[in-house]
Amino acid sequence: MRTRTKILTQVLLLGSFLLFLLASMGSILAQNQEKVELKIQLPKPMFIGTPRNIKTPNLEPVTGKPRGPFYVPKGTELVSLKKPVTSSDPLPVIGELSYVTDGEKSGEDGYFVELGPGPQWVQIDLKAPYLIQAIVVWHYHSQARVYRDVVIQVSEDKDFVNGVVTLFNNDHDNSSGLGAGRDKEYIETYEGKLIDGKGTKARYVRLWSNGNTANDMNHYVEVEVYALPVK
Numbered sequence: 001m002r003t004r005t006k007i008l009t010q011v012l013l014l015g016s017f018l019l020f021l022l023a024s025m026g027s028i029l030a031q032n033q034e035k036v037e038l039k040i041q042l043p044k045p046m047f048i049g050t051p052r053n054i055k056t057p058n059l060e061p062v063t064g065k066p067r068g069p070f071y072v073p074k075g076t077e078l079v080s081l082k083k084p085v086t087s088s089d090p091l092p093v094i095g096e097l098s099y100v101t102d103g104e105k106s107g108e109d110g111y112f113v114e115l116g117p118g119p120q121w122v123q124i125d126l127k128a129p130y131l132i133q134a135i136v137v138w139h140y141h142s143q144a145r146v147y148r149d150v151v152i153q154v155s156e157d158k159d160f161v162n163g164v165v166t167l168f169n170n171d172h173d174n175s176s177g178l179g180a181g182r183d184k185e186y187i188e189t190y191e192g193k194l195i196d197g198k199g200t201k202a203r204y205v206r207l208w209s210n211g212n213t214a215n216d217m218n219h220y221v222e223v224e225v226y227a228l229p230v231k
């Protein structure tokens with residue numbers, strides 16, 4: 001009788017273990033299925049070929065290949081379009097701060113905003129907290145350039161004092177004073193630069209730069225933030 005109970009308990013234990021295994025496999029499969037490729041509308045390329053003449057100390061290897069697909073959870077949307085933009089330079093030299101989120105990504109003249117020299121930032125208020133999946137940045141793409149000290153941070157604090165998460169930082173020598181970063185410098189193209197948001201919850205996105213390889217000014221054609229609503 002005792003042996004029977006023992007066997008029954010073992011069978012029950014094994015059964016529940018198998019059920020647990022199946023359930024976790026199911027949820028892993030479901031998570032994978034819910035990822036979709038992020039569709040980004042790209043502007044027309046403004047130059048052809050792979051630039052090799054840019055000299056800068058922290059540049060990523062130039063492959064000349066297009067960016068591969070980037071997968072985001074199903075339901076991820078563009079949440080930055082027409083959202084308000086503020087800046088460390090409230091009076092841009094050329095253009096308007098609103099250009100950053102107006103949906104226009106052309107590399108031609110008349111589509112970029114120019115901020116003053118030195119470290120400057122633009123900040124987007126998404127008007128509500130979101131789970132940020134991807135940020136795509138076009139500084140200026142009519143000419144191959146590298147923007148210096150690109151630092152991208154998100155926060156729920158509009159002043160970026162509390163709860164600041166740095167998603168990207170290629171200021172390897174801390175010349176902008178926000179701390180040294182491990183990311184690489186990159187050449188601007190029509191594809192923009194995609195930064196993984198890692199599902200970080202935030203309402204505000206702040207993007208720093210510190211001049212570029214052509215001049216000391218800071219430019220933006222467009223910034224896009226793709227995110228899930230907070231449930």
Ligand SMILES: [Ca+2]
Pocket residue numbers: 098099100101102103104105111221222223
């Ligand atoms: Ca724009």
Ligand SMILES: [Ca+2]
Pocket residue numbers: 148149170171172173174175176
């Ligand atoms: Ca630097």
